[in-house]
Amino acid sequence: MTDNMQGNLPTDSTLVAYLDGELPETERGELEARLRIDAALKRRLDYLATGARPFADAFDALVTGAPTERLQRNLAQARIKAVAGSWSRRPLATLAAGLLIFAVGAALGFGLLRVVQQPNEIAESVAADAWREVVAEYLTLYTSETLADIPEDAAQRARELSTIAGKLAIDISPDEVALPDLAFKRAQLLDLDGQPLAQIAYLSRFGPVAFCVIKDDQPDAGREFEERHGQRIVYWSKGGHAFMLIGKLPQSQLEALAETLDQRML
Amino acid sequence: MTESGHEAVMAGLSAQLSRLWRYGLVLSGNRSVAEDLVQATCVRALERADQFTPGTRLDRWLFTILHSIWLNEVRAARLRRGRGLVDPESGLVFDGIKEIETNILAAQVLREVQSLPEAQRETVFLVYAEGLTYREAAKILAVPIGTIMSRLAGARAKLAALAGEDVSGEKKKKR
Numbered sequence: 001m002t003d004n005m006q007g008n009l010p011t012d013s014t015l016v017a018y019l020d021g022e023l024p025e026t027e028r029g030e031l032e033a034r035l036r037i038d039a040a041l042k043r044r045l046d047y048l049a050t051g052a053r054p055f056a057d058a059f060d061a062l063v064t065g066a067p068t069e070r071l072q073r074n075l076a077q078a079r080i081k082a083v084a085g086s087w088s089r090r091p092l093a094t095l096a097a098g099l100l101i102f103a104v105g106a107a108l109g110f111g112l113l114r115v116v117q118q119p120n121e122i123a124e125s126v127a128a129d130a131w132r133e134v135v136a137e138y139l140t141l142y143t144s145e146t147l148a149d150i151p152e153d154a155a156q157r158a159r160e161l162s163t164i165a166g167k168l169a170i171d172i173s174p175d176e177v178a179l180p181d182l183a184f185k186r187a188q189l190l191d192l193d194g195q196p197l198a199q200i201a202y203l204s205r206f207g208p209v210a211f212c213v214i215k216d217d218q219p220d221a222g223r224e225f226e227e228r229h230g231q232r233i234v235y236w237s238k239g240g241h242a243f244m245l246i247g248k249l250p251q252s253q254l255e256a257l258a259e260t261l262d263q264r265m266l
Numbered sequence: 267m268t269e270s271g272h273e274a275v276m277a278g279l280s281a282q283l284s285r286l287w288r289y290g291l292v293l294s295g296n297r298s299v300a301e302d303l304v305q306a307t308c309v310r311a312l313e314r315a316d317q318f319t320p321g322t323r324l325d326r327w328l329f330t331i332l333h334s335i336w337l338n339e340v341r342a343a344r345l346r347r348g349r350g351l352v353d354p355e356s357g358l359v360f361d362g363i364k365e366i367e368t369n370i371l372a373a374q375v376l377r378e379v380q381s382l383p384e385a386q387r388e389t390v391f392l393v394y395a396e397g398l399t400y401r402e403a404a405k406i407l408a409v410p411i412g413t414i415m416s417r418l419a420g421a422r423a424k425l426a427a428l429a430g431e432d433v434s435g436e437k438k439k440k441r
Contacts, residue, residue: 051422
C-alpha cells in the first residue's frame with residue numbers, strides 16, 4: 001500500500017482505499033497533503049467517489065428473497081449427509097439384485113434418496129423387497145435430532161401431504177397419518193429410481209419412525225413383519241400401493257400402529 | 267476442545283443460511299445454484315466443524331468455504347460442461363432482482379454490480395455489502411490485499427462511469 005506514494009502519482013487503488021477508510025494513518029496524511037495542491041488528483045478522487053452506491057441497502061433487499069424454508073430443510077438434510085460421511089468406511093449394503101448404488105443426499109433439492117440401477121431390472125426389484133431395503137438402510141442415517149428441529153406447522157404438513165397425495169394418487173390427509181404417541185414431523189416426496197416414494201416421518205420416544213408408500217401394482221398382501229438394519233418393519237400391499245411402517249418401536253406397538261394405518265388407507 | 271468448535275457450527279449455521287445464499291447468488295447469478303452452494307457449504311462445514319475455532323466469526327469461516335466450493339467445484343464443473351459462466355456483460359441479471367423490482371434503486375444498484383466482472387463483483391459485495399475489511403476479504407478470497415484494492419478501484423471506476431452515463435442519458439427521468 002505504500003510504494004505508490006513516493007513521488008509517483010497515487011493510483012486509483014490508493015484513492016479508493018482512502019475513500020474506504022482503509023489507508024493507514026501516515027499514507028492518509030501524505031495523500032491529503034497532496035490532494036490540497038493537486039487539482040487533477042482531487043478530481044480523480046471525486047470521480048471515483050461517484051462510483052459509490054448504497055450497496056448494503058441494495059443487497060439487503062436481495063437477502064429478503066432467500067428461500068429460507070428450503071434452506072433450513074436442506075440444512076437438516078446436510079446434517080444427515082454429514083452423519084453419512086462418517087459412515088463412509090462402512091461397506092454399503094448390497095441390495096436385492098446386487099445392482100444398486102445407494103447415494104445419500106444428492107445435493108439437489110429432494111434428490112436425497114437415489115438409487116442407480118440397471119434399467120431392465122428396475123420394475124421387479126422395486127416391486128419386490130428392494131424398496132424396503134433401501135428405506136431401511138436410509139433410515140439408519142436418521143437420528144432423533146434429524147427431526148427434532150423441524151418446527152410444528154400444520155399448514156405446511158398439509159401441503160406436503162397434498163403433494164404426496166397428488167403424486168401417488170392416494171388419499172392421505174393429516175388426520176389419516178396422525179398416530180398416537182408419535183409426533184408427525186414431516187412428509188417428503190423422495191425418488192426411488194424415478195418412482196415417487198412418500199416418506200412420512202414421525203418422532204417417537206424410540207427415535208425416528210417412518211411410514212412409507214410407493215406404487216407397486218401388485219396384488220393386495222396382508223401385513224408382514226421383518227427386521228432390516230436394526231429397524232423393525234411392518235409392510236403390506238393394498239390397492240396398487242406398497243406400504244411400510246418402520247422404526248425401532250417395540251414390535252407389538254409397531255404392529256398396532258401399522259394396523260391403524262392399514263385400515264385408514266383407501 | 268474440538269467438540270466446542272463442532273457445537274458452535276451446529277448452533278450457528280442455521281442463522282447464516284440467508285446470507286450464504288445471497289453470497290451464492292452474487293457469485294452465480296442463479297437462485298438454484300445459490301441454493302446448491304449453500305447446501306454444499308453446510309455439508310462441508312458440518313464435516314469440518316472441528317476445524318472451526320470457537321469465538322471467531324462463523325460467517326467469515328462459512329464464506330471461505332462457500333467461496334472455495336464455488337471456485338474449485340461449481341465453476342469448474344460448469345466450465346467443464348461447456349456452458350460457460352453467466353456472462354456479466356450479457357445483460358443477464360440476478361434471478362433475485364426480479365423479486366425486488368418494487369425497490370427501484372436497489373434493483374438498479376444490483377444490476378450495476380452484476381455488470382462487473384466476477385472478481386470485482388464478489389469483492390464489492392464482501393467489502394461494501396457485507397462490511398468486511400480489506401484484510402478479511404483478502405483472507406476469504408485467498409488473494410493479497412493489493413488485489414482487493416485494485417478490484418475495488420476497477421469497480422469504482424466502472425460504476426463512476428455508469429453514474430456519468432446515467433446523468434447525461436437519463437436526466438429527463440429524474441426529478
